[in-house]
Amino acid sequence: MKIIVVSDTHMPKKRRGLPGILKEDLMSSDLIIHAGDFQTLDAYREFMEYGELIAVVGNGDNADLQALLPPKRIIKKKGLKIGVVHGHGKGKTTEKRALEAFESDDVDLIVFGHSHIPYSRYMKGRLLFNPGSPTDKRKLPYFSHGVLTIEDTWKIEHKFYR
Secondary structure, eight states, X not given: OEEEXXXXXXXXTTOSSOOHHHHHHHHTOSEEEEOSOOBSHHHHHHHHTTSOEXXXXXXXXXXXXXXXXXXXXXXXXXXXXXXXXXXXXXXXXHHHHHHHHTTTSOOSEEEOOSXXXXXXXXETTEEEEEOOOSSOOTTSSOEEEEEEEESSSEEEEEEEEO
């Protein structure tokens, strides 16, 4: 199973369309996880054209998306329990807010966004993963998204590009 993990697309504010490398991965995916900040309903719908989409709302999403999407989700795929949250809020780091959102839940992997900074690190026995942004790298040298592969075991990695 191939799952594309993305966040912080901010379309059309930061970019009019998705990068080609991301589109290629989306076309070959079994599932898409988006950790918030599409910005508009049109951007959300664009992701839906590629297949099954699991998403949460981000602080940059418009009122339509705020009414449509939950702030947090837990999904299970092939035995892997995945928590998804955007990670915005006050106080603490984005990583600590993401971890705190699932402190009473049994999850193996926490996908979050908000900071636009690619991140992959274990905290308290759970892997925290921020895919970065495919459209708004800010001061970082590369755009990015994640690819989660689940077979007998699972692995998640960043894909970086200009």
